[in-house]
Amino acid sequence: MEEATQAFVFFWLAGLCVVLGAMLAFFSKVHWQRRLGTTLFGAGFLSLVLTPWTLSFSPSSAFGHLLGSLVGPAVLLGVGLYQIAFSGNVPVGRLSRTDRNVGVAMVVVGVLWLEAMHWWVLTPTYPSEVNRYWYIFWPTMLLGVLAFSSAGYAVVGLVGEERQQEQRLMLVSGTLAVVLLLMGSLFDGPNVQHQRFASELLLAAADIFGAIVGAAVAVLLFAVVLAFYEAQQPVPQRLDPPSKDQLEQASQIIAQHVGGETEDE
Amino acid sequence: MSDSSPLRSFARLGAFALVPATMVLLLVWWTSVDSTDGTLVRFTNALLTSFTFVSFILLMTLFVYGDARKRPLAPLLGMLMSVLLGVAMTVYFLSQGELLMEDNGSVRAQALSNLIRLGTTVIGIGLAAMVVAGILFASLMNAPPRAILFEEE
Numbered sequence: 001m002e003e004a005t006q007a008f009v010f011f012w013l014a015g016l017c018v019v020l021g022a023m024l025a026f027f028s029k030v031h032w033q034r035r036l037g038t039t040l041f042g043a044g045f046l047s048l049v050l051t052p053w054t055l056s057f058s059p060s061s062a063f064g065h066l067l068g069s070l071v072g073p074a075v076l077l078g079v080g081l082y083q084i085a086f087s088g089n090v091p092v093g094r095l096s097r098t099d100r101n102v103g104v105a106m107v108v109v110g111v112l113w114l115e116a117m118h119w120w121v122l123t124p125t126y127p128s129e130v131n132r133y134w135y136i137f138w139p140t141m142l143l144g145v146l147a148f149s150s151a152g153y154a155v156v157g158l159v160g161e162e163r164q165q166e167q168r169l170m171l172v173s174g175t176l177a178v179v180l181l182l183m184g185s186l187f188d189g190p191n192v193q194h195q196r197f198a199s200e201l202l203l204a205a206a207d208i209f210g211a212i213v214g215a216a217v218a219v220l221l222f223a224v225v226l227a228f229y230e231a232q233q234p235v236p237q238r239l240d241p242p243s244k245d246q247l248e249q250a251s252q253i254i255a256q257h258v259g260g261e262t263e264d265e
Numbered sequence: 266m267s268d269s270s271p272l273r274s275f276a277r278l279g280a281f282a283l284v285p286a287t288m289v290l291l292l293v294w295w296t297s298v299d300s301t302d303g304t305l306v307r308f309t310n311a312l313l314t315s316f317t318f319v320s321f322i323l324l325m326t327l328f329v330y331g332d333a334r335k336r337p338l339a340p341l342l343g344m345l346m347s348v349l350l351g352v353a354m355t356v357y358f359l360s361q362g363e364l365l366m367e368d369n370g371s372v373r374a375q376a377l378s379n380l381i382r383l384g385t386t387v388i389g390i391g392l393a394a395m396v397v398a399g400i401l402f403a404s405l406m407n408a409p410p411r412a413i414l415f416e417e418e
Binding site for chain 2: 012015019023060063066067070074077078081082084085086087088089090133136137138139140141142143144145146147148149150151152153154155156158165166169170173174178181182185186194195198199201202203204205206207208209210211212213214215217218219221222224225226228229233
């Protein structure tokens with residue numbers, strides 16, 4: 001197979017399968033379509049992760065390498081947080097205290113693993129230098145944690161009462177992100193220089209901001225199309241106000257049900 | 266629940282989400298960054314890529330909408346408008362010089378590189394959202410149950 005065809009099949013077609021599969025799995029109401037979506041997503045994801053072997057000649061395979069490097073910490077964090085949450089006050093299917101402890105251990109190991117990817121020798125390296133997509137992923141994730149934690153702090157304050165513990169947790173995670181961002185910008189890691197991290201942080205911020213603006217423009221555009229068509233819909237027919245007889249009948253029915261009498265009486 | 270108006274709450278939420286991150290970025294820029302070359306290029310490329318990708322996804326929802334509301338032309342109008350706006354933005358940014366090109370040799374390579382970068386950004390943001398939402402949810406679920414106190418009549 002030609003290199004371009006290989007790249008198309010194992011990378012771009014696989015990426016399309018991931019996107020379409022995720023959309024089918026999330027949005028379809030038909031069972032077999034959801035299963036098909038999950039299968040497409042899994043097959044596409046597997047193909048992407050295998051690109052360092054199937055497309056070793058292509059620079060795009062660095063993305064597959066990053067995905068493979070992140071599977072471990074992501075699974076540990078996801079499963080760990082799930083175990084902690086569902087060992088709490090859930091009425092059905094509550095997990096045991098051991099599950100909770102295992103969950104805490106998984107989260108701690110997941111966080112340490114991610115930290116070791118910057119501050120220790122576990123940095124994703126492909127083929128012989130630091131994976132270029134790691135430089136995008138890590139500042140983006142830290143900025144995301146900071147923004148979501150501070151937004152979460154505000155949301156908990158706005159909609160919750162006596163939620164000081166949750167606010168404290170949001171403060172801790174946000175502060176941790178700030179410390180990591182500043183440390184990464186001021187001190188060299190074993191594989192990542194601080195100047196490189198700082199400039200990649202600004203570029204990651206530009207990426208995030210650009211992506212948000214682009215998505216917002218697209219949503220606005222499609223909202224205009226919907227508003228245009230919805231404005232053409234005929235006004236729904238208005239019903240006449242209820243007559244005196246109908247009101248009386250309604251009041252009788254209500255009185256029968258809220259009068260406080262039981263059927264025995 | 267707070268008594269403030271929805272607009273004020275929304276503004277407060279936006280400020281909380283943006284201000285700390287902006288402060289950190291300014292601090293990093295001030296202390297460790299010599300040059301901000303390439304930031305505008307990355308912003309522009311991310312904007313165009315994100316616009317194209319989200320339009321593609323929304324276009325699929327327009328097909329469902331057009332089918333459900335008996336408006337078969339809705340997807341075509343959506344397609345036309347997104348193409349026109351996308352072309353207008355691309356032409357504008359291209360007219361500013363070699364703005365859209367980075368280290369890649371061709372426009373196709375640049376477009377593919379942009380798409381992979383958008384994927385990386387989405388994964389970073391998605392993992393961050395999972396961690397923060399997971400922490401919040403785990404804490405809420407592990408809080409002691411609260412009794413609802415009714416006032417005596």
